[in-house]
Amino acid sequence: MTSNMVEDLVEREYAFGFHSDVDTELAPKGLSEDVVRLISAKKDEPDWLLEWRLGALRHFLTLVEPKWPNLQYPPIDYQDMHYWAAPKPKPQLASLDEVDPEIRATFDKLGISLDEQKRLSGVAVDAILDSVSVATTFKKTLAEAGVIFCSFSDAVREHPDLVRKYLGSVVGYRDNFFAALNSAVFSDGSFCFIPAGVRCPMELSTYFRINAAQTGQFERTLIIAEEGASVSYLEGCTAPMRDENQLHAAVVELIALDDASIKYSTVQNWYPGDADGKGGIYNFVTKRGRCAGARSKISWTQVETGSAITWKYPSVILQGDDSVGEFYSVAVTTNYQQADTGTKMIHIGRNTRSTILSKGISAGHAQNTYRGLVKILRSATGARNHTRCDSLLIGADCGAHTFPYVEVKNDTAQVEHEASTSKISEDQLFYCRQRGLTEEDASTMIVNGFCREVFDELPMEYAVEAQALMRVSLEGAVG
Amino acid sequence: MSVTAHAPIPTERDERWHYAPLDEINARMERSVAPCGDVPTSVTPMLIDAMVGATGARLVFVNGMHTAELSDCHQLPAGVRCDVSNTSGGGGPPVATVTVDEGVRFEEPLRVVHVAVPDADAVKSLLSRARTIIELGTDAHAVVVETFGGLDGSRASTMTESSTTIRLGDRAELAYYRIQIEALDATHVGHTLIDQGADSSVGMTSVTLGGDIARNAIHVHLDGPGARADLAGIAVTGGHQRHDTVVTIDHAASRCTSNQRFNGVVDDHGRGAFSGEIVVQPGTTGTDAHQSSRNLVLDPNAEADARPWLRILADDVRCTHGATVGRLDDDALHYLRSRGIPLVAARAMLIDAFLRNVTDSIAHEAVRAHVAALVTSAASEASEASTRATRPAWPVEHP
Known part of the structure; x- marks a missing residue:
């Protein structure tokens, strides 16, 4: 975009008399440049990021929502949504007795400790176990190791060069419909940077559980592991999550340089809707990792039990020679839940290896789909892939589907795919x-x-x- | 009737056409003209004999036109008929119909042969349409071989658009062989639709060797309870060939069994694709469905694609599928070479074995021998082409 165009846009904004009112608690409904500018202004972002968001928005407006997944849902009106709202503090409860008994019962079944139950339901925590102070201790340990782990907004403020270098380098805003939407209006998310040679001193999951932040519906995660670094990151929580936003379109980007390894685990248990299929979260996520360096490794593990609709393909681009990609997934759908999930393994480097293990469980009236692509490019000499996807059907009214794609352009590759479907x-x-x-x-x-x-x-x-x-x-x- | 019979014109967004060069097929179709005139003198009874590897009952079509002097359907027993009928209105192509009446068992192969011959003088390729209907009554039994052959082009090539419809009555049994050995510059778009009654069984083997672009779509509709379909196929894709095999098996009734075994060999710049789909409809029980796609890549420029799909909407099922893509086993190659077999011959042997694994199950002896000869020559061609192209896996042998 030329600077003239930018100026034109700036002028047009004034022509319409728009003021970015920093005190507004809720952006007006709909998606427009004004809304994107408002979000950016609220977060006090640098110009390059605003431009990036606007570029994403302009691209988004040219796109048509994809209809190819094996999912049924009513059309989404993207102009009938609020794209920014001030984070609302959770109502403070005096004791666990005030928590919905159904949720408490679930907590007990999951074996979640009382203190954690309190924190998750927003009960005021007593002074003995102050989660804030625990979090501070963790933060100190991480800082000593040189690990940067903070919210995306903080990263934009404190480490703009890193963010600018890597943002959109794996999932660009031209990637797909929901990635474009996310790039235009992303609310917040996590940023994690492990410097060269550092093994992250703790599972970042541990930290996350203490410090679960409200990141809003358009989350953006960026994890970078430099040469020889390694990290294990866990997103989500086994505890049921209630959320008023129905559409979630997150983007997760992972970058592993030479000899680095990233292990990304997800446990997703968002509100799946009631037994008749009313309500529930639409979880449309773009997750992708790039094994940029030689001998790097990215591993995705996911346990998907929640959400009315899950639509995501955590993928790995195996660019570095001898790099390794892994995908382990359990997707459970019951009642009227739908899932269309799987992975993509794109082999570019020599001797790249990937493993896919997918377990789908379908019960009630649910539809569970595995969709995966294994692509061996001409350059990927000696590439190897093994894929197994098994489906289990519980009840006569559910469905289990397997849609793999295997594309091999190299004669030294060895690719195996096996799948089975049966009932218990x-x-x-x-x-x-x-x-x-x-x-x-x-x-x-x-x-x-x-x-x-x-x-x-x-x-x-x-x-x-x-x-x-x-x-x-x-x-x-x-x- | 199945859905595909009424399917709209495919677009590139259509998953069933994912690996087919649809634009190129459409462009070629645009450029083609309908054939007219007499049967070319190059097509002789001897040529047909060589093409099908046998004499006996047959219906022969040259460029979509029935050729009575090359056909022979006079000595068939009662209840077995091979006819040609024209579709109503007279505008459509003639239709080959093979009918076996209720309770009649006929063990000899009935052959339908389509020969595509390019126009020696024309620049445009000829578009011929092949239509075949095979009907078996209740308890009937038959063996049908459908061959798509062709002659090499002068300047122009040929394009064949074929449709074969098979209907099986209750407990009917059909062995059906589809052999496509058209010229290497030909375009072939074929569709086979099989509708099965209760407890009927079909054993189909498809052999795809010819054609520059060749698409072979097979749709099996298991309509009656207890029906059984055994599908096997091989494709050898070399040169700049593009082969696309698309199989759909629709389990619409309970207690049905299906089995697919498809092996593909790609070498040179060839691109071979297999898409298989098992659909199990809601409300069905006792389904048993298996699918396997094995692919051999012989050349760094070749490409093999596999898309083994399962779409399952009932729980009382046992479905499995497997797909593999790999190269020739180095150990096996080493074993053969250590016994003094030259590289080209050793490779040909292994490719032959890989393909014969599928075609050896052909029950009819004469048909099996004919297919085996085709496979062996295709294997040795693939071996020669790929041995030339690939770098040796270990030091080059002494002259």
């Missing part, structure tokens, strides 16, 4: 019931066994919770 084996069920388990216990045990290999990839404390989560999610669907 009668024999296994019979065996368990014979030993005195109820049908529901037996089914849960079998389902957990089915997901085992993926749970093994989760950070330890989450693996335990994920098993409990599976039981809660499938409650009433089996037996």
Whole structure:
């Protein structure tokens, strides 16, 4: 864009008499340059970022919403939404007794500690375990190691060069419809930078649980691991999350330089809607990692149990020679939930390796789709991929679909794909019931066994919770 | 009837056409003209014999026109008929109809042969349409071989658009072989639709060797409970060929079984694609469906694509699929070479074995021998082409 055009736009803004009222609590409905300017002004962003947002918006306005996924939902009116709202403080409750008993029951089933239950439901925490002070301790440890871990807005303020260098370098705003939308109006998110040679001293999940921030509906995450650095990051929480925003369009970008490794785990348990399929979150996310350096590694692990609709493909671009990409996924859909999820492994470098392991569980009237692409480019000599996706059907009215794409342009590549779909084996069920388990216990045990290999990839404390989560999610669907 | 019979004109956004060069097919179709005039003298009974590898009952079409002097359907037993009918209105192409009446079992292969011959004088390619209907009554049994052959072009090539419809009555059994050996500059867009009654069974083997662009779509509609479909196929894609095999198996009734085994070999600049889809409709029970796609890439410039899909809307199912893409096994190659077999021959042997794995299950002996000969010659051609092109895996052998 030329500077003349920028000036024209600036003038036009005045012509319409728009004032960026910094005190506004809610942006007017709809999507326009004014709204994007308002968001940017609210966050006190530098000009280059505003320009980037505006570029994304202009591109977004030329796009048509994609209709190819195996999902059914009413049309979304993108002009009938607020794209910015001041973060609302959670109502403070006096004690856990005021929390919705249904949510409390779920907390108990998941085995979440009382203190954490209080924090998650917004109960005033007593002074003995002050989460803020714990967070501060963590922050100090990270700072000593040289790790930068902060909100996206803080990163823009404090590390603008890093943000500018890497923002959009993996998922550009021209990437897809929802990435363009996110780039134009992203609210906040996380920024993480691990300098060369540093092994992040703690699982960033631990920190995150203490300091779960309200990041809004258009989240943006950027994680950079420099040469030889490594980090494990966990997004989300097993606890059920209630959120008033129905559409979530997040973007996550990971960059791993030479010998770096990033492990990104997601546990997603957003509101899936009621038993009749009313309400629930639409989770339309673009997640992609770039193994930019040689011998780098990016690993995605996801446990998706929530949201009315999940639509995401955490992908890896294997650019560096000998780089490794992994994708481990458990997606559970019950009632009227829908999921269209999977991964893309793009092999560019020599001797790149990728593993895909996907477990889909469909119950009730749900539709669960695995969609994946393994692409071996001409340059990827000696590339190797192994893919397995298994689906489990519980009940006669649900659906499980597998849509893999394998594209090989190199004769030295070795690619294997296998998949199976079946219901819970009668024999296994019979065996368990014979030993005195109820049908529901037996089914849960079998389902957990089915997901085992993926749970093994989760950070330890989450693996335990994920098993409990599976039981809660499938409650009433089996037996 | 199945959905594809009424499908709209495909666009590049149509997933079933994902790997087909649709624009190029359309452009070629635009540039083609309908054939007219007499049967070229180059097409002789001997040529047809060589093309199908046998004599016997057959219907022969040259450029979409029925050629009575090359056909032979006089000595068929009662209840077995091979006819040619023109579609109403007279504008459409003649239709080959193979009918086997209720309860009749006929073990000899019935052949339908379509030969595409380019116009020696013309610049434009000839577009011919091939229509075949195969109908088996209740408890009937038949073996049908449909061959798409062609002659090499002068300046112009040929384009064939084929449609084969197969209807099986209850408990009917059909062995159906589809062999496409058109010229290497030909364009072939084929569609096979199979509708199956209760407890009927079809064993289909498709062989795709010819054509510059060739699309082979197979749609099986398992309409009656207990129906069974066994599909096998091979494709050898070399030169600048583009082969696209698209299989859909629609489990619309309970207790149906389907099995797909497709092997592909790509070498030189060839691009071979396999798309398979198993659909299990809601409300069905006892479904058993398997699919396997194995692909061999022989040349750094070749490309193999696989898209094995499952779309399952019922829970009482056992569905599996597997897809692999790889190269020749170095150990096997080493074993053969250590026993003094030259590289080209060793590679040809392994490619042949890879393909025969699929075609060896052809039940009819004469058909199996004919297909085996085709496969062996395709394997040795692929081996020669790729051995020339690829760098040796270890030090070059002594002269």
